[in-house]
Amino acid sequence: MTDPDDARALDAAQIQQFIEQGFVRIDNAFPRELAEQGRAIMWSDLPCREHDPSTWRQPVIRLPGYGGEPFRQAINTPVLLRAFDQIAGPGRWRPRENIGTFPVRFPHPDDPGDAGWHVDVSFPGDDCDPNERSDFSAWRVNIVSRGRALLMLFLFSDVGEDDAPTRIRMGSHLPMARYLAPAGEAGRSRMVLDDVGADCDVAVATGAAGTVYLCHPFLVHAAQQHRGKTPRFMAQPALAAGEPYRLVRGDAAYSPVEIAIRRALGMA
Numbered sequence: 001m002t003d004p005d006d007a008r009a010l011d012a013a014q015i016q017q018f019i020e021q022g023f024v025r026i027d028n029a030f031p032r033e034l035a036e037q038g039r040a041i042m043w044s045d046l047p048c049r050e051h052d053p054s055t056w057r058q059p060v061i062r063l064p065g066y067g068g069e070p071f072r073q074a075i076n077t078p079v080l081l082r083a084f085d086q087i088a089g090p091g092r093w094r095p096r097e098n099i100g101t102f103p104v105r106f107p108h109p110d111d112p113g114d115a116g117w118h119v120d121v122s123f124p125g126d127d128c129d130p131n132e133r134s135d136f137s138a139w140r141v142n143i144v145s146r147g148r149a150l151l152m153l154f155l156f157s158d159v160g161e162d163d164a165p166t167r168i169r170m171g172s173h174l175p176m177a178r179y180l181a182p183a184g185e186a187g188r189s190r191m192v193l194d195d196v197g198a199d200c201d202v203a204v205a206t207g208a209a210g211t212v213y214l215c216h217p218f219l220v221h222a223a224q225q226h227r228g229k230t231p232r233f234m235a236q237p238a239l240a241a242g243e244p245y246r247l248v249r250g251d252a253a254y255s256p257v258e259i260a261i262r263r264a265l266g267m268a
């Protein structure tokens with residue numbers, strides 16, 4: 001495997017884009033062949049057939065978390081490992097062996113019912129039942145993004161404008177930081193985010209299979225109905241936090257994630 005230090009790095013404009021807009025798109029972040037292998041595994045797990053659209057009877061099917069090959073390789077390419085260091089900061093993220101769940105979206109006339117604006121929560125609140133850790137309804141997110149270094153979108157199929165690309169409110173991580181700040185360490189749960197970043201332009205997470213979007217954990221995003229022809233395969237794993245993000249550092253070694261939060265709060 002290539003040493004991450006030798007891998008293609010994000011340039012200054014991409015890092016600036018991440019700080020200002022809350023995401024960066026990395027083309028060819030993992031090989032297309034891995035996406036093909038991953039889709040073959042998922043088709044064999046789906047209760048419908050790849051070449052028979054009459055069997056695509058639901059707008060979305062959520063497949064449970066995938067680990068092992070080819071998913072492990074896809075999330076650990078040298079390009080990505082280097083980008084994690086550049087965006088989250090060395091030591092501030094933890095590698096993953098698995099890629100998590102896939103909401104597979106199918107061309108379908110029905111509203112999928114899960115297309116609301118949101119951010120992904122990152123830690124269980126004190127009121128969470130310890131035996132029900134998979135019930136995310138009481139999970140929380142706080143101003144230092146406890147537990148989560150990044151949100152990531154991994155495209156395992158070619159995704160065009162009609163193929164249910166995830167919608168992204170560009171720059172919404174900044175008002176989101178201001179919404180979270182007053183809640184301090186405890187953070188917020190059960191958030192209704194229809195209004196947060198509602199005036200932001202909307203981008204869509206399109207790209208060829210093998211594209212990855214690295215997103216600020218506070219980026220407000222939403223699914224949408226599939227209006228195309230080919231099912232969309234995308235994973236949206238968290239990059240787990242290594243050490244917690246900090247908004248005050250004696251050595252000023254702020255990562256782009258931290259710089260964005262500091263700017264949102266008028267600290268920089």
Ligand SMILES: O=C(O)CCC(=O)C(=O)O
Nearest residue numbers: 103165166221222223224
């Ligand atoms: O499927 C998508 O486009 C996004 C889904 C999403 O954001 C979620 O399930 O949290």
